[in-house]
Amino acid sequence: MKIAIAGAGIGGLTAAALLARDGHQVAVFDQFDTPQPVGSGLVIQPVGQAVLEEIGALNEALALGNKVNHMLGHEADSNRRVLDVWYSRDAGGRFGLAIHRASLFTAIWNAAQRQGITVHKGAVVTGAQFGMVHLKNGKTHGPFDLVIDAAGAASPLSPLVSQPLPYGAIWGTVDWPQTDLPLTQLSQCYRRADRMIGALPIGKMPDDPKQKAAVFWSLPRDDYAAWQNAGLAAWKAEAVALWPAFAPFIDQINDQSQMTMARYSHGTLRKPYGEGIVHIGDAAHRASPQLGQGANMALLDALALSRALKQATGQEALALYAKSRRLHVGIYQAMSAIFTPQYQSDSRWLPALRDRILFPASQVPPVPRLLTAIVCGSMVSPTRGL
Numbered sequence: 357m358k359i360a361i362a363g364a365g366i367g368g369l370t371a372a373a374l375l376a377r378d379g380h381q382v383a384v385f386d387q388f389d390t391p392q393p394v395g396s397g398l399v400i401q402p403v404g405q406a407v408l409e410e411i412g413a414l415n416e417a418l419a420l421g422n423k424v425n426h427m428l429g430h431e432a433d434s435n436r437r438v439l440d441v442w443y444s445r446d447a448g449g450r451f452g453l454a455i456h457r458a459s460l461f462t463a464i465w466n467a468a469q470r471q472g473i474t475v476h477k478g479a480v481v482t483g484a485q486f487g488m489v490h491l492k493n494g495k496t497h498g499p500f501d502l503v504i505d506a507a508g509a510a511s512p513l514s515p516l517v518s519q520p521l522p523y524g525a526i527w528g529t530v531d532w533p534q535t536d537l538p539l540t541q542l543s544q545c546y547r548r549a550d551r552m553i554g555a556l557p558i559g560k561m562p563d564d565p566k567q568k569a570a571v572f573w574s575l576p577r578d579d580y581a582a583w584q585n586a587g588l589a590a591w592k593a594e595a596v597a598l599w600p601a602f603a604p605f606i607d608q609i610n611d612q613s614q615m616t617m618a619r620y621s622h623g624t625l626r627k628p629y630g631e632g633i634v635h636i637g638d639a640a641h642r643a644s645p646q647l648g649q650g651a652n653m654a655l656l657d658a659l660a661l662s663r664a665l666k667q668a669t670g671q672e673a674l675a676l677y678a679k680s681r682r683l684h685v686g687i688y689q690a691m692s693a694i695f696t697p698q699y700q701s702d703s704r705w706l707p708a709l710r711d712r713i714l715f716p717a718s719q720v721p722p723v724p725r726l727l728t729a730i731v732c733g734s735m736v737s738p739t740r741g742l
């Protein structure tokens with residue numbers, strides 16, 4: 357088939373690599389002038405790592421990223437543990453691959469390039485009808501047999517209207533400092549649910565061999581200007597008072613522009629395809645990054661779509677793709693909606709429930725194993741029937 361992909365992000369490039377490998381003729385359109393990812397670090401879960409392996413990107417991603425086997429969070433005032441989830445306690449067991457977006461992008465980009473895809477840069481997609489792709493510069497490309505919408509959360513092709521979430525976060529990247537925090541752990545500190553601070557060891561950047569950390573600070577979606585106006589010193593003082601171990605990380609922030617605001621939203625397309633068009637990744641479903649699943653979902657969508665196109669043709673293949681992903685996406689979207697307010701909201705009773713009832717219950721077998729399966733992305737088969 358002749359396939360157009362709108363968006364050279366995580367899902368788009370993965371779909372491009374898989375479909376070009378399967379013999380399709382693939383053209384990718386992205387708004388960027390030079391290949392570039394935005395943002396800081398994220399975690400690729402075991403289900404997502406399997407997709408990276410399938411496109412031949414896993415070894416490069418592993419060489420750049422960092423393996424984490426534990427997520428530990430504590431409450432600032434009481435110093436009590438309120439999150440304690442292990443991937444595996446055994447060396448050689450399952451792990452989350454913490455990685456900077458630039459490093460992940462490099463690994464996926466190189467894998468897609470090896471398959472001989474065509475990339476149109478500086479190509480802002482504004483619409484797609486009857487197999488034609490329309491760009492902002494007035495040009496039209498096509499006809500294509502299929503258009504894949506992988507243009508992310510702001511996709512102009514997706515009919516998804518998502519619900520803005522009350523909290524987002526500011527994110528930055530710093531060098532991993534001298535610290536007692538382990539390099540194999542995502543460490544977080546909360547005050548109720550209105551403060552969340554985190555440090556994620558994400559390995560190296562493609563052009564910098566030093567170990568890095570992604571740092572984040574929860575912020576109500578409309579409070580970014582207030583945070584800027586309050587100044588760096590006030591923020592640093594509050595953060596270090598809440599979590600003294602964060603000091604060597606935040607000490608490296610000398611300018612507020614080192615932190616980027618990310619706002620989140622939640623929503624799922626009931627039918628992620630139409631006539632000659634299919635939506636994958638954030639264009640099909642959006643959630644807060646609380647469960648660390650968004651990039652995995654984009655990778656799994658790409659895999660499911662490529663498998664569906666091997667088993668069927670036309671609209672039947674798109675329906676097969678949607679069916680195979682429905683349960684996995686549905687369960688994770690529901691869990692994200694349940695968990696997010698416990699960690700990011702103005703509620704007083706939800707964090708109390710989290711600390712006094714849910715966390716103690718989460719430590720009683722077999723719940724820890726269930727939590728591990730949730731985090732790994734393997735609660736249910738991610739590509740059912742394919």
Ligand SMILES: Cc1cc2nc3c(=O)[nH]c(=O)nc-3n(C[C@H](O)[C@H](O)[C@H](O)COP(=O)(O)OP(=O)(O)OC[C@H]3O[C@@H](n4cnc5c(N)ncnc54)[C@H](O)[C@@H]3O)c2cc1C
Pocket residue numbers: 362363364365366367368385386387388395397398399400401479480481482506507508509510511512527618619636637638639645647648649650651652653654
């Ligand atoms: C702060 C933050 C932390 C996160 N942490 C995690 C995590 O730990 N684990 C995890 O799995 N997920 C995480 N996520 C979610 C994850 O980043 C997204 O779910 C994932 O990137 C979605 O992939 P995608 O391919 O759908 O979209 P993207 O990766 O966003 O790619 C979209 C692409 O489309 C291009 N594009 C957009 N509009 C147009 C247009 N009109 N024309 C042409 N091109 C266009 C963009 O330039 C971009 O290249 C996090 C998200 C955020 C914001």
